[in-house]
Amino acid sequence: MGGIVVVGGGQAGASLVAKLRALGFDGAVTLVCDEPVPPYQRPPLSKKYLLGEMEVERLYLRPESYYAEEGITLLTGDPATGIDRDAKTVTLASGAVLSYDQLALTTGSRPRALPATIGGVLPGVHVVRTLADIDTMAPAVREGAQALIVGGGYIGLEAAAVARQRGMDVTLVEMAPRILQRVAAEATSDYFRALHTAQGVRIIEGMGLERLTGEDRVTGAILSDGTKLPADLVIVGIGILPDTRLAETAGLTLENGIAVDTEGRTSDPAIWAAGDCASFPWRGVQMRLESVQNAIDQAECVAENMLGAGKGYDPHPWFWSDQYDVKLQIAGLGAGHDHVAVRPGDRDGAVSHWYYAGGKLLAVDAMNDPRAYMVGKRLIEAGKSPDPAKIGDPATDLKALLNP
Missing domain, CATH: 3.30.390.30 (FAD/NAD-linked reductase, C-terminal dimerisation domain)
Known part of the structure; x- marks a missing residue:
């Protein structure tokens, strides 16, 4: 068997290459990472790392030396820009071209952003996804500053909790009638609303964001009812999108992500996908799970199937969130x-x-x-x-x- 290339240096990509070696695959394995660091944990980014309670090296899923020791070629800071399915090659931003016998896409997801037309690109407006996002945001997370959180899902609520723990004045705005409406029952929304309110967070539900204000950087927001809010920092947590850009340009079938079969194979039999970016058949629907557990389990299943296991993926979903x-x-x-x-x-x-x-x-x-x-x-x-x-x-x- 020839070489395997894995594009995407998150939890799924790291789990997939490690599983290949654990299963005894001794062919060439290459892991392509967009970011200039080895694969790392994302959940602690907006919590312990932002709070200064975790060093960056502790975020790494494995020491950088692990990849060399296992004979895994780790390419960091050089994103994949194209796939030639006929030639079975992947082109990187640097111009390098990688050949593959089998390719796995573990490209993850990317945060939804506010439109530039309403101030979404102003300095001081942040999303929570990468190490660089947190490093850029961290200096503004300081006691006494005004934080505006846009979005009342788990990402927004976790960001609100950290901001309050750092002594910020926090307002959270959610367009839906209640926080967590898309993902939780009313009782769970009530629980977390009470928790955050008791901690001093101001929660505004059923209210849209008209626009952010400021010129050189964000200074505030105007809500859809005309309310004006001051803001030294805006954190946007309005959901994520599967990162299907590479798959789309390669002509792979998409359906709420990169569509795969029960084994994790895409519409191209030489290309697989796993993690946040992949949608798979489960109980009669094509679904996608956004969780660390799914990224690990699905990636390990795909690794087995790349080596011929023929194993269907049957997830048992679980998730977690830490707030205060x-x-x-x-x-x-x-x-x-x-x-x-x-x-x-x-x-x-x-x-x-x-x-x-x-x-x-x-x-x-x-x-x-x-x-x-x-x-x-x-x-x-x-x-x-x-x-x-x-x-x-x-x-x-x-x-x-x-x-x-």
Whole structure:
């Protein structure tokens, strides 16, 4: 077997090349990274790293020496710019051309940006995605400054928490009627609204952003009702898009990302995809998961299949978010739920929300309640759906629900 090229130096790309070596593949492996650093963890960027509690080297998924030791060619700071599917080559920004027998795209995602016409490119307006994003933002995250967070999803809420912890005056604006509306039940939105309000964050829901103000840098914002807000720093957290630009120019099939089959193969049999950028068939729909867990699991599955395993990818989704002293753990996907059972936890501030559809357990949001998360995750994976009334009864022994 000849060489494998992996384009995309995030969690999926790093996991894929490591799995290839762990499986005993001894052919040429090249990992192409856009950024000038080795693959690193993204979740701590907007939390411990921005707070100054983590050194940059601790972000790295593996020491830089690992790649040389494993015979993996690591190319950093040289993005891929084109794919010639007939010649089986990848061209890089430097002009270098890489030949491949098999190619994997782990290009991840890119943040949605505010339009330039409403001030989205003003200095002082930031997104949270890369190490460079955080390094550029960090000097402005200072005590007493005014921070405006645009977007009330998990990225926006995590940014608001860090800004408050750094002593900033924080206002968060969400266009939807409630924060977390796209991803969580009303009960979970209520929980996090109360948490942030208690910490001094001003949350404005059901309100659009008309435009940002300022000339040389951002100085404020005007909301859709005419309200004017001061801002020394604006953090935009309005979602992400799968980075399909390379795949699109190569003529690969796209469907909410780079469309792959159950094994992770694209419309070109020599090209695979995994992670945030890939959409795959699952339970009758073509879906895409944006999580560290999916990036690792899908990439490792693709690595096996590149070596002939013929293994279908069957994810068991889970996610997490850290805000102040609250750890949210999510198991499953709650889309389509028609009922939420609320269960108080064993300690102050602990609670879990259990999502049901037609009596079937779909997902669990557990706030500072690792036991509820663990039991819920195992129940979902086993296809078990306890009576919601039992879940909501604090006297119910959750672990007993796992028994046949």
